[in-house]
Amino acid sequence: MNMRAPEMKLPQTFPTQDAEKGDRLRWRYLAVSLFGFLFVSMGIVNDNQLLVQYQSQTRKLEVEDQLSQHPTKENIEGKEDDIATSSRRLLKEYQAIEQDDKDLIKKDESLTQGYPIKCSPWETDMDPWWQMHPDWEPYNENETHTCFRPIQHEERAAFFREVYQSQYHGMDCSQVRTRHITGVGYAAAVGYMCGGFYSAFRQGYPFQVTKVRESMRWLYAPPLDPSPGTNRSWAACPSQDNFCYFLPISNCQREWGRSEDSVSRKYARREVRDNPVRGEQYMWLKSYLTRPRQEVRRRLAELIQQEAPVLDPSTPCVWIHVRRTDAMSEFRNLRNFYGLNEYLERGNVSAGDNILLLTDDQTTIEEAHLLYPEYKWNYWNRTRYRGRQKRNSHIPSDDQAREMLIILAELQLAGQCTKGVHGTSNMVGMLQAAMALEHGMANIELISIDGDLKKERVPAEEFLKDLEAKLKAARNAVLA
Numbered sequence: 001m002n003m004r005a006p007e008m009k010l011p012q013t014f015p016t017q018d019a020e021k022g023d024r025l026r027w028r029y030l031a032v033s034l035f036g037f038l039f040v041s042m043g044i045v046n047d048n049q050l051l052v053q054y055q056s057q058t059r060k061l062e063v064e065d066q067l068s069q070h071p072t073k074e075n076i077e078g079k080e081d082d083i084a085t086s087s088r089r090l091l092k093e094y095q096a097i098e099q100d101d102k103d104l105i106k107k108d109e110s111l112t113q114g115y116p117i118k119c120s121p122w123e124t125d126m127d128p129w130w131q132m133h134p135d136w137e138p139y140n141e142n143e144t145h146t147c148f149r150p151i152q153h154e155e156r157a158a159f160f161r162e163v164y165q166s167q168y169h170g171m172d173c174s175q176v177r178t179r180h181i182t183g184v185g186y187a188a189a190v191g192y193m194c195g196g197f198y199s200a201f202r203q204g205y206p207f208q209v210t211k212v213r214e215s216m217r218w219l220y221a222p223p224l225d226p227s228p229g230t231n232r233s234w235a236a237c238p239s240q241d242n243f244c245y246f247l248p249i250s251n252c253q254r255e256w257g258r259s260e261d262s263v264s265r266k267y268a269r270r271e272v273r274d275n276p277v278r279g280e281q282y283m284w285l286k287s288y289l290t291r292p293r294q295e296v297r298r299r300l301a302e303l304i305q306q307e308a309p310v311l312d313p314s315t316p317c318v319w320i321h322v323r324r325t326d327a328m329s330e331f332r333n334l335r336n337f338y339g340l341n342e343y344l345e346r347g348n349v350s351a352g353d354n355i356l357l358l359t360d361d362q363t364t365i366e367e368a369h370l371l372y373p374e375y376k377w378n379y380w381n382r383t384r385y386r387g388r389q390k391r392n393s394h395i396p397s398d399d400q401a402r403e404m405l406i407i408l409a410e411l412q413l414a415g416q417c418t419k420g421v422h423g424t425s426n427m428v429g430m431l432q433a434a435m436a437l438e439h440g441m442a443n444i445e446l447i448s449i450d451g452d453l454k455k456e457r458v459p460a461e462e463f464l465k466d467l468e469a470k471l472k473a474a475r476n477a478v479l480a
């Protein structure tokens, strides 16, 4: 089904509002119910400020709405002056609200030394607020409160403002560029979307994620209608895609089934690869595309507290990423598979190092314990596939939301390290970004072990056979 958005010319500076009116109404409802909530919870000084801010944000949406419903030049002839006058009035009001916003944030700065912090109880939905404040980030959240602070990295903050501007203001949804969400591994899917996003951004177009057809479900999104006898997941959402977990990126209508626009490779690949500044922006854009919703952050924090391996903070940590299982069924000769010894040797990892082992394969865990027991292994205790799997098997636990949370949690853990050792995987870019955001690009080290090793490719079956033999021998030695 191909539902085209009605073509609509808007005043230059305002987003197309009819697109997601349902969302916006809900949004407004949330803003209004927030007032009630805040009146009874004045415990936190910042909430007062937030209250005022929400009030102005609500009015801002109304003004935007009125502007979007404004008759256009095409359908009202001879009344251009009237329209221009009321447009100007609305525009003025809109700008005044934006100025108020800025003043409020400035005033907030007196609340803490250094920088302002905005905290609200978890019960308050701050997603719409964060969406409108792209240069803030979650910070120091605890069991009772979600908190934000301005992004401290000035270039990154400025970049996010620029992206937000081109996604929400001054854009024309009839020019929107799109990419489908694809049924591949998490990092590959994000990378694919981000390539389109960055290319659109560099060319001055808004970007939106779509699906091949409306009923399609992303493999990491839980089904909206689960099979009989099972309950709907907390993460299920009507679009059944990445936006079940992450903040929306645009108000432009999502046209299911619309074919993708061709993306300029110059911007999507070449520029990002050859220019370090662009490369870093691209990395930031991935984090913008994957800003976890409040519910996701809350559950993520809980999961980390309950299950994450604790990395000894007194020793620097190194992550080792070992990708096997479904990657062993790829048709093209893209990857090679290595024993843990290759990662340890080529990565210059010593027995005293704090190792965070990231792997989709249970054989890797067995290998670590049976063959290299002298090393300090940390890894997530979770369901894993064992050995070769069919293409794009990514949900070993059958619980999409849990798999997604573990990916996000492992990225967070890897961000504590300053060094990573890896073969070929899209995940490497995400892991690199997690470290770079934490420690700065200049302070991290990535060691790819592929190099010469990749020239002598061992077929997956042979590799596994050899590995199983080693594991068996080691098990027997333990029993003997």
Ligand SMILES: *[C@@H]1O[C@H](CO)[C@@H](O)[C@H](O)[C@H]1NC(C)=O
Binding pocket: 044, 119, 142, 143, 144, 145
């Ligand atoms: C969580 O943070 C908020 C805001 O900083 C603070 O008021 C509250 O006491 C903290 N709660 C806990 C349990 O630490």
Ligand SMILES: *[C@@H]1O[C@H](CO)[C@@H](O)[C@H](O)[C@H]1NC(C)=O
Binding pocket: 229, 230, 231
């Ligand atoms: C589904 O939810 C109900 C109510 O919360 C609970 O009693 C039941 O055990 C759940 N079923 C499954 C299969 O999780």
Ligand SMILES: *[C@@H]1O[C@H](CO)[C@@H](O)[C@H](O)[C@H]1NC(C)=O
Binding pocket: 348, 350
């Ligand atoms: C390997 O690590 C040792 C210390 O742990 C260091 O002296 C040496 O330079 C490292 N080698 C490489 C190739 O990085």
Ligand SMILES: *[C@@H]1O[C@H](CO)[C@@H](O)[C@H](O)[C@H]1NC(C)=O
Binding pocket: 381, 382
């Ligand atoms: C791993 O999780 C399983 C199932 O939740 C549990 O039975 C087992 O004890 C855990 N192992 C470790 C080492 O924590």
